[in-house]
Amino acid sequence: xxxxxxxxxxxxxxxxxxxxxxxxxxxxxxxxxxxxxxxxxxxxxxxxxxxxxxxxxxxxxxxxxxxxxxxxxxxxxxxxxxxxxxxxxxxxxxxxxxxxxxxxxxxxxxxxxxxxxxxxxxxxxxxxxxxxxxxxxxxxxxxxxxxxxxxxxxxxxxxxxxxxxxxxxxxxxxxxxxxxxxxxxxxxxxxxxxxxxxxxxxxxxxxxxxxxxxxxxxxxxxxxxxxxxxxxxxxxxxxxxxxxxxxxxxxxxxxxxxxxxxxxxxxxxxxxxxxxxxxxxxxxxxxxxxxxxxxxxxxxxxxxxxxxxxxxxxxxxxxxxxxxxxxxxxxx
Amino acid sequence: xxxxxxxxxxxxxxxxxxxxxxxxxxxxxxxxxxxxxxxxxxxxxxxxxxxxxxxxxxxxxxxxxxxxxxxxxxxxxxxxxxxxxxxxxxxxxxxxxxxxxxxxxxxxxxxxxxxxxxxxxxxxxxxxxxxxxxxxxxxxxxxxxxxxxxxxxxxxxxxxxxxxxxxxxxxxxxxxxxxxxxxxxxxxxxxxxxxxxxxxxxxxxxxxxxxxxxxxxxxxxxxxxxxxxxxxxxxxxxxxxxxxxxxxxxxxxxxxxxxxxxxxxxxxxxxxxxxxxxxxxxxxxxxxxxxxxxxxxxxxxxxxxxxxxxxxxxxxxxxxxxxxxxxxxxxx
Numbered sequence: 283x284x285x286x287x288x289x290x291x292x293x294x295x296x297x298x299x300x301x302x303x304x305x306x307x308x309x310x311x312x313x314x315x316x317x318x319x320x321x322x323x324x325x326x327x328x329x330x331x332x333x334x335x336x337x338x339x340x341x342x343x344x345x346x347x348x349x350x351x352x353x354x355x356x357x358x359x360x361x362x363x364x365x366x367x368x369x370x371x372x373x374x375x376x377x378x379x380x381x382x383x384x385x386x387x388x389x390x391x392x393x394x395x396x397x398x399x400x401x402x403x404x405x406x407x408x409x410x411x412x413x414x415x416x417x418x419x420x421x422x423x424x425x426x427x428x429x430x431x432x433x434x435x436x437x438x439x440x441x442x443x444x445x446x447x448x449x450x451x452x453x454x455x456x457x458x459x460x461x462x463x464x465x466x467x468x469x470x471x472x473x474x475x476x477x478x479x480x481x482x483x484x485x486x487x488x489x490x491x492x493x494x495x496x497x498x499x500x501x502x503x504x505x506x507x508x509x510x511x512x513x514x515x516x517x518x519x520x521x522x523x524x525x526x527x528x529x530x531x532x533x534x535x536x537x538x539x540x541x542x543x544x545x546x547x548x549x550x551x552x553x554x555x556x557x558x559x560x561x562x563x564x565x566x567x568x569x570x571x572x573x574x575x576x577x578x579x580x581x582x583x584x585x586x587x588x589x590x591x592x593x594x595x596x597x598x599x600x601x602x603x604x605x606x607x608x609x610x611x612x613x614x
Numbered sequence: 615x616x617x618x619x620x621x622x623x624x625x626x627x628x629x630x631x632x633x634x635x636x637x638x639x640x641x642x643x644x645x646x647x648x649x650x651x652x653x654x655x656x657x658x659x660x661x662x663x664x665x666x667x668x669x670x671x672x673x674x675x676x677x678x679x680x681x682x683x684x685x686x687x688x689x690x691x692x693x694x695x696x697x698x699x700x701x702x703x704x705x706x707x708x709x710x711x712x713x714x715x716x717x718x719x720x721x722x723x724x725x726x727x728x729x730x731x732x733x734x735x736x737x738x739x740x741x742x743x744x745x746x747x748x749x750x751x752x753x754x755x756x757x758x759x760x761x762x763x764x765x766x767x768x769x770x771x772x773x774x775x776x777x778x779x780x781x782x783x784x785x786x787x788x789x790x791x792x793x794x795x796x797x798x799x800x801x802x803x804x805x806x807x808x809x810x811x812x813x814x815x816x817x818x819x820x821x822x823x824x825x826x827x828x829x830x831x832x833x834x835x836x837x838x839x840x841x842x843x844x845x846x847x848x849x850x851x852x853x854x855x856x857x858x859x860x861x862x863x864x865x866x867x868x869x870x871x872x873x874x875x876x877x878x879x880x881x882x883x884x885x886x887x888x889x890x891x892x893x894x895x896x897x898x899x900x901x902x903x904x905x906x907x908x909x910x911x912x913x914x915x916x917x918x919x920x921x922x923x924x925x926x927x928x929x930x931x932x933x934x935x936x937x938x939x940x941x942x943x944x945x946x
Contacts, residue, residue, distance in 0.1 A: 323694075330850025343693075350682060350694045355847045356819075357877055361675075362655075362682050379877075380846055423851075480862055487688075498851035507855045507862050509841050514712055515687045518662025519755075519830035521937040523839045525930075530812055530839050530862075545689055545711075552944045556937055598857075605853040605888055612884045 289503060289600035290590045292424035296583045297455040299427035300448045302417070305435050309396075309412040313439030316394060316411075322366030323350040324437060325359070325393075327384045330498070331423030332372045335430040337491035338578055339437050344487075347441060357383040365392030370436060371410075372429055374422035376402020379613070398432055400425070421601065423502055426495075426582070434575070451576045455583050458569070462584065467569075469584060473591035475565065476500070476533060483510040483585075484553070485537045486546045488574050492581045493537055499589035503600035506592070513549050521553060524560055534564040537581055541574055621835060621932035622922045624756040628915045629787040631759035632780040634749070637767050641728075641744040645771030648726060648743075654698030655682040656769060657691070657725075659716045662830070663755030664704045667762040669823035670910055671769050676819075679773060689715040697724030702768060703742075704761055706754035708734020711945070730764055732757070753933065755834055758827075758914070766907070783908045787915050790901070794916065799901075801916060805923035807897065808832070808865060815842040815917075816885070817869045818878045820906050824913045825869055831921035835932035838924070845881050853885060856892055866896040869913055873906055 285291040326336030336353040343351045354360070357380045363369075369388040373381040376399035385407065388395055395410040400418035407413075416428050435445040462468055481500060485493035493510040500508035511520055524532065534557050536550055554564045569584060571577025593600035617623040658668030668685040675683045686692070689712045695701075701720040705713040708731035717739065720727055727742040732750035739745075748760050767777040794800055813832060817825035825842040832840035843852055856864065866889050868882055886896045901916060903909030925932035 329847060333847070333850075345690060346693050348694055348696075350692070355844075357846070357875075358677060360682070361678050362680055364680075478861065501851045501853075501855040505854055505857050506860055507864065512687075514689070515661060515665070517941055518665075518938065519833045521833075521941065522837055522935050523833040525837050525937070528838055529810065532839065543689075548945060549941070552941050556941060560937075603854050605857070605892075606850065608888060609849055609853065609881070609884050613880060 286419045287601065289421065289424065289593070292420060293586045293590050294459075296427045296586060297452040297459070299425075300431055300452040300455070300579070302428060303414075303432060305414070305432060309414070309436075310439050310445075312411050313436055314442065316368060317440040317442050321349060321368055321440070322364065323352065324368045324370065324440065325352055325354050325363055325388070326370045326372065326433060327354045327381050327388075328372035329355055329378050329380050331421070331426060332374050332378065332381070332429065334426050334491065334495050334498075335372060335433040336370070337494065338430060339433050341488050341491050342434070342574060342578075343437065343441070351437060354384055356380055359384055359387050359391070363388065363391065363393065367393050368440060369393045369395040370398065370433055371395060371404060372398045372433065373402065373404045374400055374416070374420070374425045374429065376400060376404040378404075396436060398429060423499065427579070430579070446575055451579055454572070454576060455580055458580055459583065459587070467584070469587035470591045472565070472588045473595055476588075476592055477595060479531045479533045480507045480509065481533045481535050483508065483535050483537060484513060484516065485510070486513045486539065486542060486550065488541065488578055489537045489539050489581065492578050492585070495582055496535075496537070496585040496589070499586055500592065502603055503589040504592035504596055505598045506596065513546065513553060517549055517553060521556060524557055524562060532562065534562055536564060536566045538566055538568045539577060540568070540570060541577070618751045619933065621753065621756065621925070624752060625918045625922050626791075628759045628918060629784040629791070631757075632763055632784040632787070632911070634760060635746075635764060637746070637764060641746070641768075642771050642777075644743050645768055646774065648700060649772040649774050653681060653700055653772070654696065655684065656700045656702065656772065657684055657686050657695055657720070658702045658704065658765060659686045659713050659720075660704035661687055661710050661712050663753070663758060664706050664710065664713070664761065666758050666823065666827050666830075667704060667765040668702070669826065670762060671765050673820050673823050674766070674906060674910075675769065675773070683769060686716055688712055691716055691719050691723070695720065695723065695725065699725050700772060701725045701727040702730065702765055703727060703736060704730045704765065705734065705736045706732055706748070706752070706757045706761065708732060708736040710736075728768060730761060755831065759911070762911070778907055783911055786904070786908060787912055790912055791915065791919070799916070801919035802923045804897070804920045805927055808920075808924055809927060811863045811865045812839045812841065813865045813867050815840065815867050815869060816845060816848065817842070818845045818871065818874065818882065820873065820910055821869045821871050821913065824910050824917070827914055828869070828917040828921070831918055832924065834935055835921040836924035836928055837930045838928065845878065845885060849881055849885060853888060856889055856894060864894065866894055868896060868898045870898055870900045871909060872900070872902060873909070
């Protein structure tokens with residue numbers, strides 16, 4: 283039983299949420315039909331916690347999909363999105379104004395649309411091929427493991443691929459969580475290392491959105507600063523900022539993939555060493571995954587746990603998001 | 615006369631570089647022909663200082679181009695880029711290994727390619743429609759005003775648009791620089807405000823890549839930390855990290871556009887106010903531009919000047935990039 287008034291309880295539930303929704307066969311068939319007919323691309327709409335699933339899927343398909351699978355985090359759509367594009371609109375609350383505006387625009391352009399929401403205005407919209415209603419009561423960011431499998435499986439069906447089986451991954455994640463607890467990977471240990479210092483999560487390829495997710499979770503759950511960056515791009519600018527004697531305290535956290543090719547591996551190793559030589563104490567995280575999806579989800583689950591442990595140490599409530607609520611109230 | 619051993623001298627030369635290269639008529643005609651024949655998209659390759667022009671052009675065309683105009687900052691290309699795509703490969707040195715690898719891959723896929731370089735291996739490549747050789751001796755990041763007009767005008771020609779006249783913008787920028795000097799916008803003043811604090815550059819739409827450029831220039835020229843973020847997305851996560859009592863010092867710098875629509879304007883205003891209420895001292899930058907291109911270039915010129923002023927105050931050499939050089943040596 284998940285205690286909806288407790289973020290830690292929600293985050294612990296991560297593995298079981300992965301298998302809690304199964305796309306109906308009618309929706310799957312619609313996706314397969316669209317893929318067979320040929321489409322121009324897939325655009326996944328969403329903001330904040332509801333954007334993460336799209337960012338993960340975008341990165342997973344970058345090297346395999348023959349059509350662009352992209353994300354959109356704004357009120358407006360790119361001009362090139364036309365009636366040949368499929369839109370997957372994700373808003374956990376169903377009331378995210380950017381997503382609602384972009385969705386309406388996509389309907390005006392004649393796009394084929396899918397909706398994923400727990401309710402709200404988005405769920406009342408007409409003109410969609412399929413509306414997927416997910417359980418409500420979670421914080422949007424905690425609903426990520428509920429949303430991600432749906433977005434992934436929709437895209438896989440359109441691509442004519444066998445949907446990834448999340449059950450095996452969910453079991454593996456539950457086991458990992460038990461192993462972490464009494465190891466050097468105990469989430470509490472990394473949380474303690476982040477006290478008094480700003481974490482900089484560094485990822486490459488499929489782990490760039492994981493680094494971004496970690497930054498956002500630290501921001502929202504632990505109410506403190508965190509940043510993220512991307513290798514190789516950060517090798518061309520950001521590394522110059524970390525010379526010894528710099529007065530700001532940063533903890534570089536390298537999220538290392540088992541799928542790094544030789545070039546990326548070399549860059550990550552050298553970058554970590556350069557930080558060390560300048561007096562920083564880089565952390566290198568490795569978590570095995572039997573495929574890229576499992577790797578991404580395992581890191582996400584782990585870093586989500588770290589963010590709530592950090593909230594505990596900092597004595598802040600990981601559930602409430604007062605600034606975001608204030609801003610939304612003032613916008614209306 | 616530009617002193618190539620002095621970054622400040624290079625940056626001051628920003629306006630005149632904007633008009634220093636004119637694309638040959640043969641290349642312009644090739645672009646127009648390609649556009650007429652119909653293409654799938656344009657992918658602009660580049661890393662670090664050589665990536666910025668592509669990021670600017672990508673954002674400028676998002677709401678108008680009927681085909682995707684995207685950037686690529688990696689060794690590999692997205693799978694959907696096929697022989698119908700045009701590639702613009704930018705590497706100031708001509709020896710950026712990510713760009714060289716991505717370029718070779720694009721040739722293998724049968725893409726039509728353009729090359730922009732001051733020399734190096736990229737300039738020796740065959741199979742391109744046109745190789746544009748730009749003057750050497752600059753730091754890649756200081757060559758941005760040389761590279762940007764070329765990328766912009768190539769894309770405009772493909773799109774069948776009249777190439778933007780950079781001469782008027784260059785004159786306007788030179789005038790602005792004189793005005794800034796004795797005003798509240800004196801670059802030295804903002805540089806002084808950044809001492810002892812980490813700047814966070816916040817932009818929206820066409821000013822997101824400008825915020826990223828500013829972060830990179832502070833990193834490389836002033837050798838200190840800087841970050842960037844994007845509204846509206848940051849309204850869904852990052853704003854939670856700035857609650858009063860947070861022990862880390864951040865200076866939010868809002869880069870405000872005259873082209874903000876009502877929603878974005880409201881969000882930027884409220885976000886700045888929320889920071890203020892929590893005890894931060896947000897800075898709001900406004901610089902007029904007679905169009906979006908001028909606005910982006912004016913902010914870039916201004917913030918480039920700020921970065922070299924900050925280097926002076928911090929007593930670091932803005933020209934050298936020791937960490938990047940070390941990393942490159944170790945990679946080879």
